Amino acid sequence: MWRNIASNALTLFIVVLVAAAGFVAWAKSQFTAPGPLAQAICLEVEPGSSLVSVSGDLAERGAVAHPIIFRIGADYTDRADLLKAGSFLIPEGASNDEIVEIVTRGGQSTCGTEIVYRIGVTSQVLRVQELDPATGTFETREEFDPDTPDVPELYTQLRETAGTRYRVVLAEGATSWQIAEALRHVDFLEGEIAEVPPEGMLAPSNYAVRAGADRSELLQQMQVLQQERLAEVWESRQDDLPIETPEEALILASIIEKETGVPEERRQVASVFVNRLREGIRLQTDPTVIYGITNGEGVLGRGLRRSELDAETPYNTYAIAGLPPTPIANPGLESLRAAVDPAETNYTYFVADGSGGHAFAETLAEHNENVARWRALEAERGGE
Incomplete structure (x- = not known):
């Protein structure tokens, strides 16, 4: 009799173990598998919220099928106590595991x-x-x-x-x-x-x-x-550039930033200034002259006067050789990169082309033709 009881108990224990193992495997698959959310949602997690309330909200909005699995998985992965307040974007089909990561990793809110x-x-x-x-x-x-x-x-x-x-x-x-x-x-x-x-x-x-x-x-x-x-781009600079320090790269990048709003042109514009520096040609760039007048305090709001282009100031690159003494603005990362990695060209001139970009030239004769086209276009627009 006792032998039968022991045998039955052992059988029951084995069945329970198998069932438990099966449940764990199922729960794990449910936690990591793609979720039921059909369309991305913004999830608001208020300060002081609990995992229970968050899992309930997720279930109501169709983001999780089994709130208890969501909570068990968060606890099992040691993230149950890391819930952050915020507004978070929950993408379509996000798994329980991915949602737990979104609401516990912190950082900038991504939604709302x-x-x-x-x-x-x-x-x-x-x-x-x-x-x-x-x-x-x-x-x-x-x-x-x-x-x-x-x-x-x-x-x-x-x-x-x-x-x-x-x-x-x-x-x-x-x-x-x-x-x-x-x-x-x-x-x-x-x-x-x-x-x-x-x-x-x-x-x-x-x-x-x-x-x-x-x-x-x-x-x-x-x-x-x-x-x-600046430190990052300086380490990746081209060899034999006519700039010797990161500070000079920053100055050049600021000029590039002010000269073009077309991302694809940055390295070409950089090549013009690098070629001029190599050949000892003055940079002759209006933004530096303007900075010398305004000191960066606001916008000039008018064209440059002949007297201003002729005045010998530290920022008048029509009158001085080389770079101005300081940057003239705060350049972005791409302009910094262009300053230390200019395109390989023979350009030494550029002028606006009427489309928001510039026409580049290797010789003064080519440049004068581009300038004539630009002035004709300005005159045509002025007559409209």
């Missing part, structure tokens, strides 16, 4: 409504935008000048809402003075800016910030990134 402050060369814009998870594109809900007295109500509401996300987007080609002034005028940042950072040393990029972030700390973050970029 946000306030973006874009600092450009000629203007600054505050924008309230929202990501459409279905298309993966942002839709602008409000856009306005930060100095306007007529602030949209939506912006005011978001400013008063805890957890609102903010980004500062710095465009290529703005001067350090313009950037510092723009940061002084936005209301979601705090702290004083004691002095304007060195010209050229603020990296154009996309910066996630929090409400109340310190302005000086943000500027320091921009400087660190630019220093890293």
Whole structure:
């Protein structure tokens, strides 16, 4: 009798073990397999949320089939206590494992409504935008000048809402003075800016910030990134360039940035200036002259005068040989790369071609023909 009981108990134990093993294998496959979500969604995780509430929300929205499997998997992978608050994009078909990673890794939120402050060369814009998870594109809900007295109500509401996300987007080609002034005028940042950072040393990029972030700390973050970029490109520079230091590469990159807004032209423009430096020809570039007049404090807003082109100033590259003493703007990464890796050309001239780009030439005769075409096009447009 006891032998039968023991035998039955052993059989039952084996059955339980097999069933448990089967459940574990099934649960693991459910945790890592593609999920049931048919269309991407934005998942809001409020501060203080629990894994139970998040898994329930995911189940209601069709992102997970079994909330308990979601929680068990998060616990098994030691991420159950790492839940982060934010607004996160959950892509179509995301597995439980992928969703757990998204909501526990932290960092910048990837979805929902946000306030973006874009600092450009000629203007600054505050924008309230929202990501459409279905298309993966942002839709602008409000856009306005930060100095306007007529602030949209939506912006005011978001400013008063805890957890609102903010980004500062710095465009290529703005001067350090313009950037510092723009940061002084936005209301979601705090702290004083004691002095304007060195010209050229603020990296154009996309910066996630929090409400109340310190302005000086943000500027320091921009400087660190630019220093890293400059060091990186300098290490990969071409041999025998007519620039001897990273600082000179930064100056050249700033001129390239101001001379062309066409990405494909950067290395060609760089080649013109490198060829001129090699041959001892003056750079003769208007943006440096303009910087010498404005000191980077705003836009000139008019054409250059003959007297300004003739004046011998440190930034008048019609009058001086070589590079100006400092950068004339904050160049982006691609202009930095172009400065140390110019295209192999014989170009020594370029002029606007009327399409937003430039016509390049090897000789003065070719250049004069390009200039004549450009002036004819300007005259034609002026008569329209």
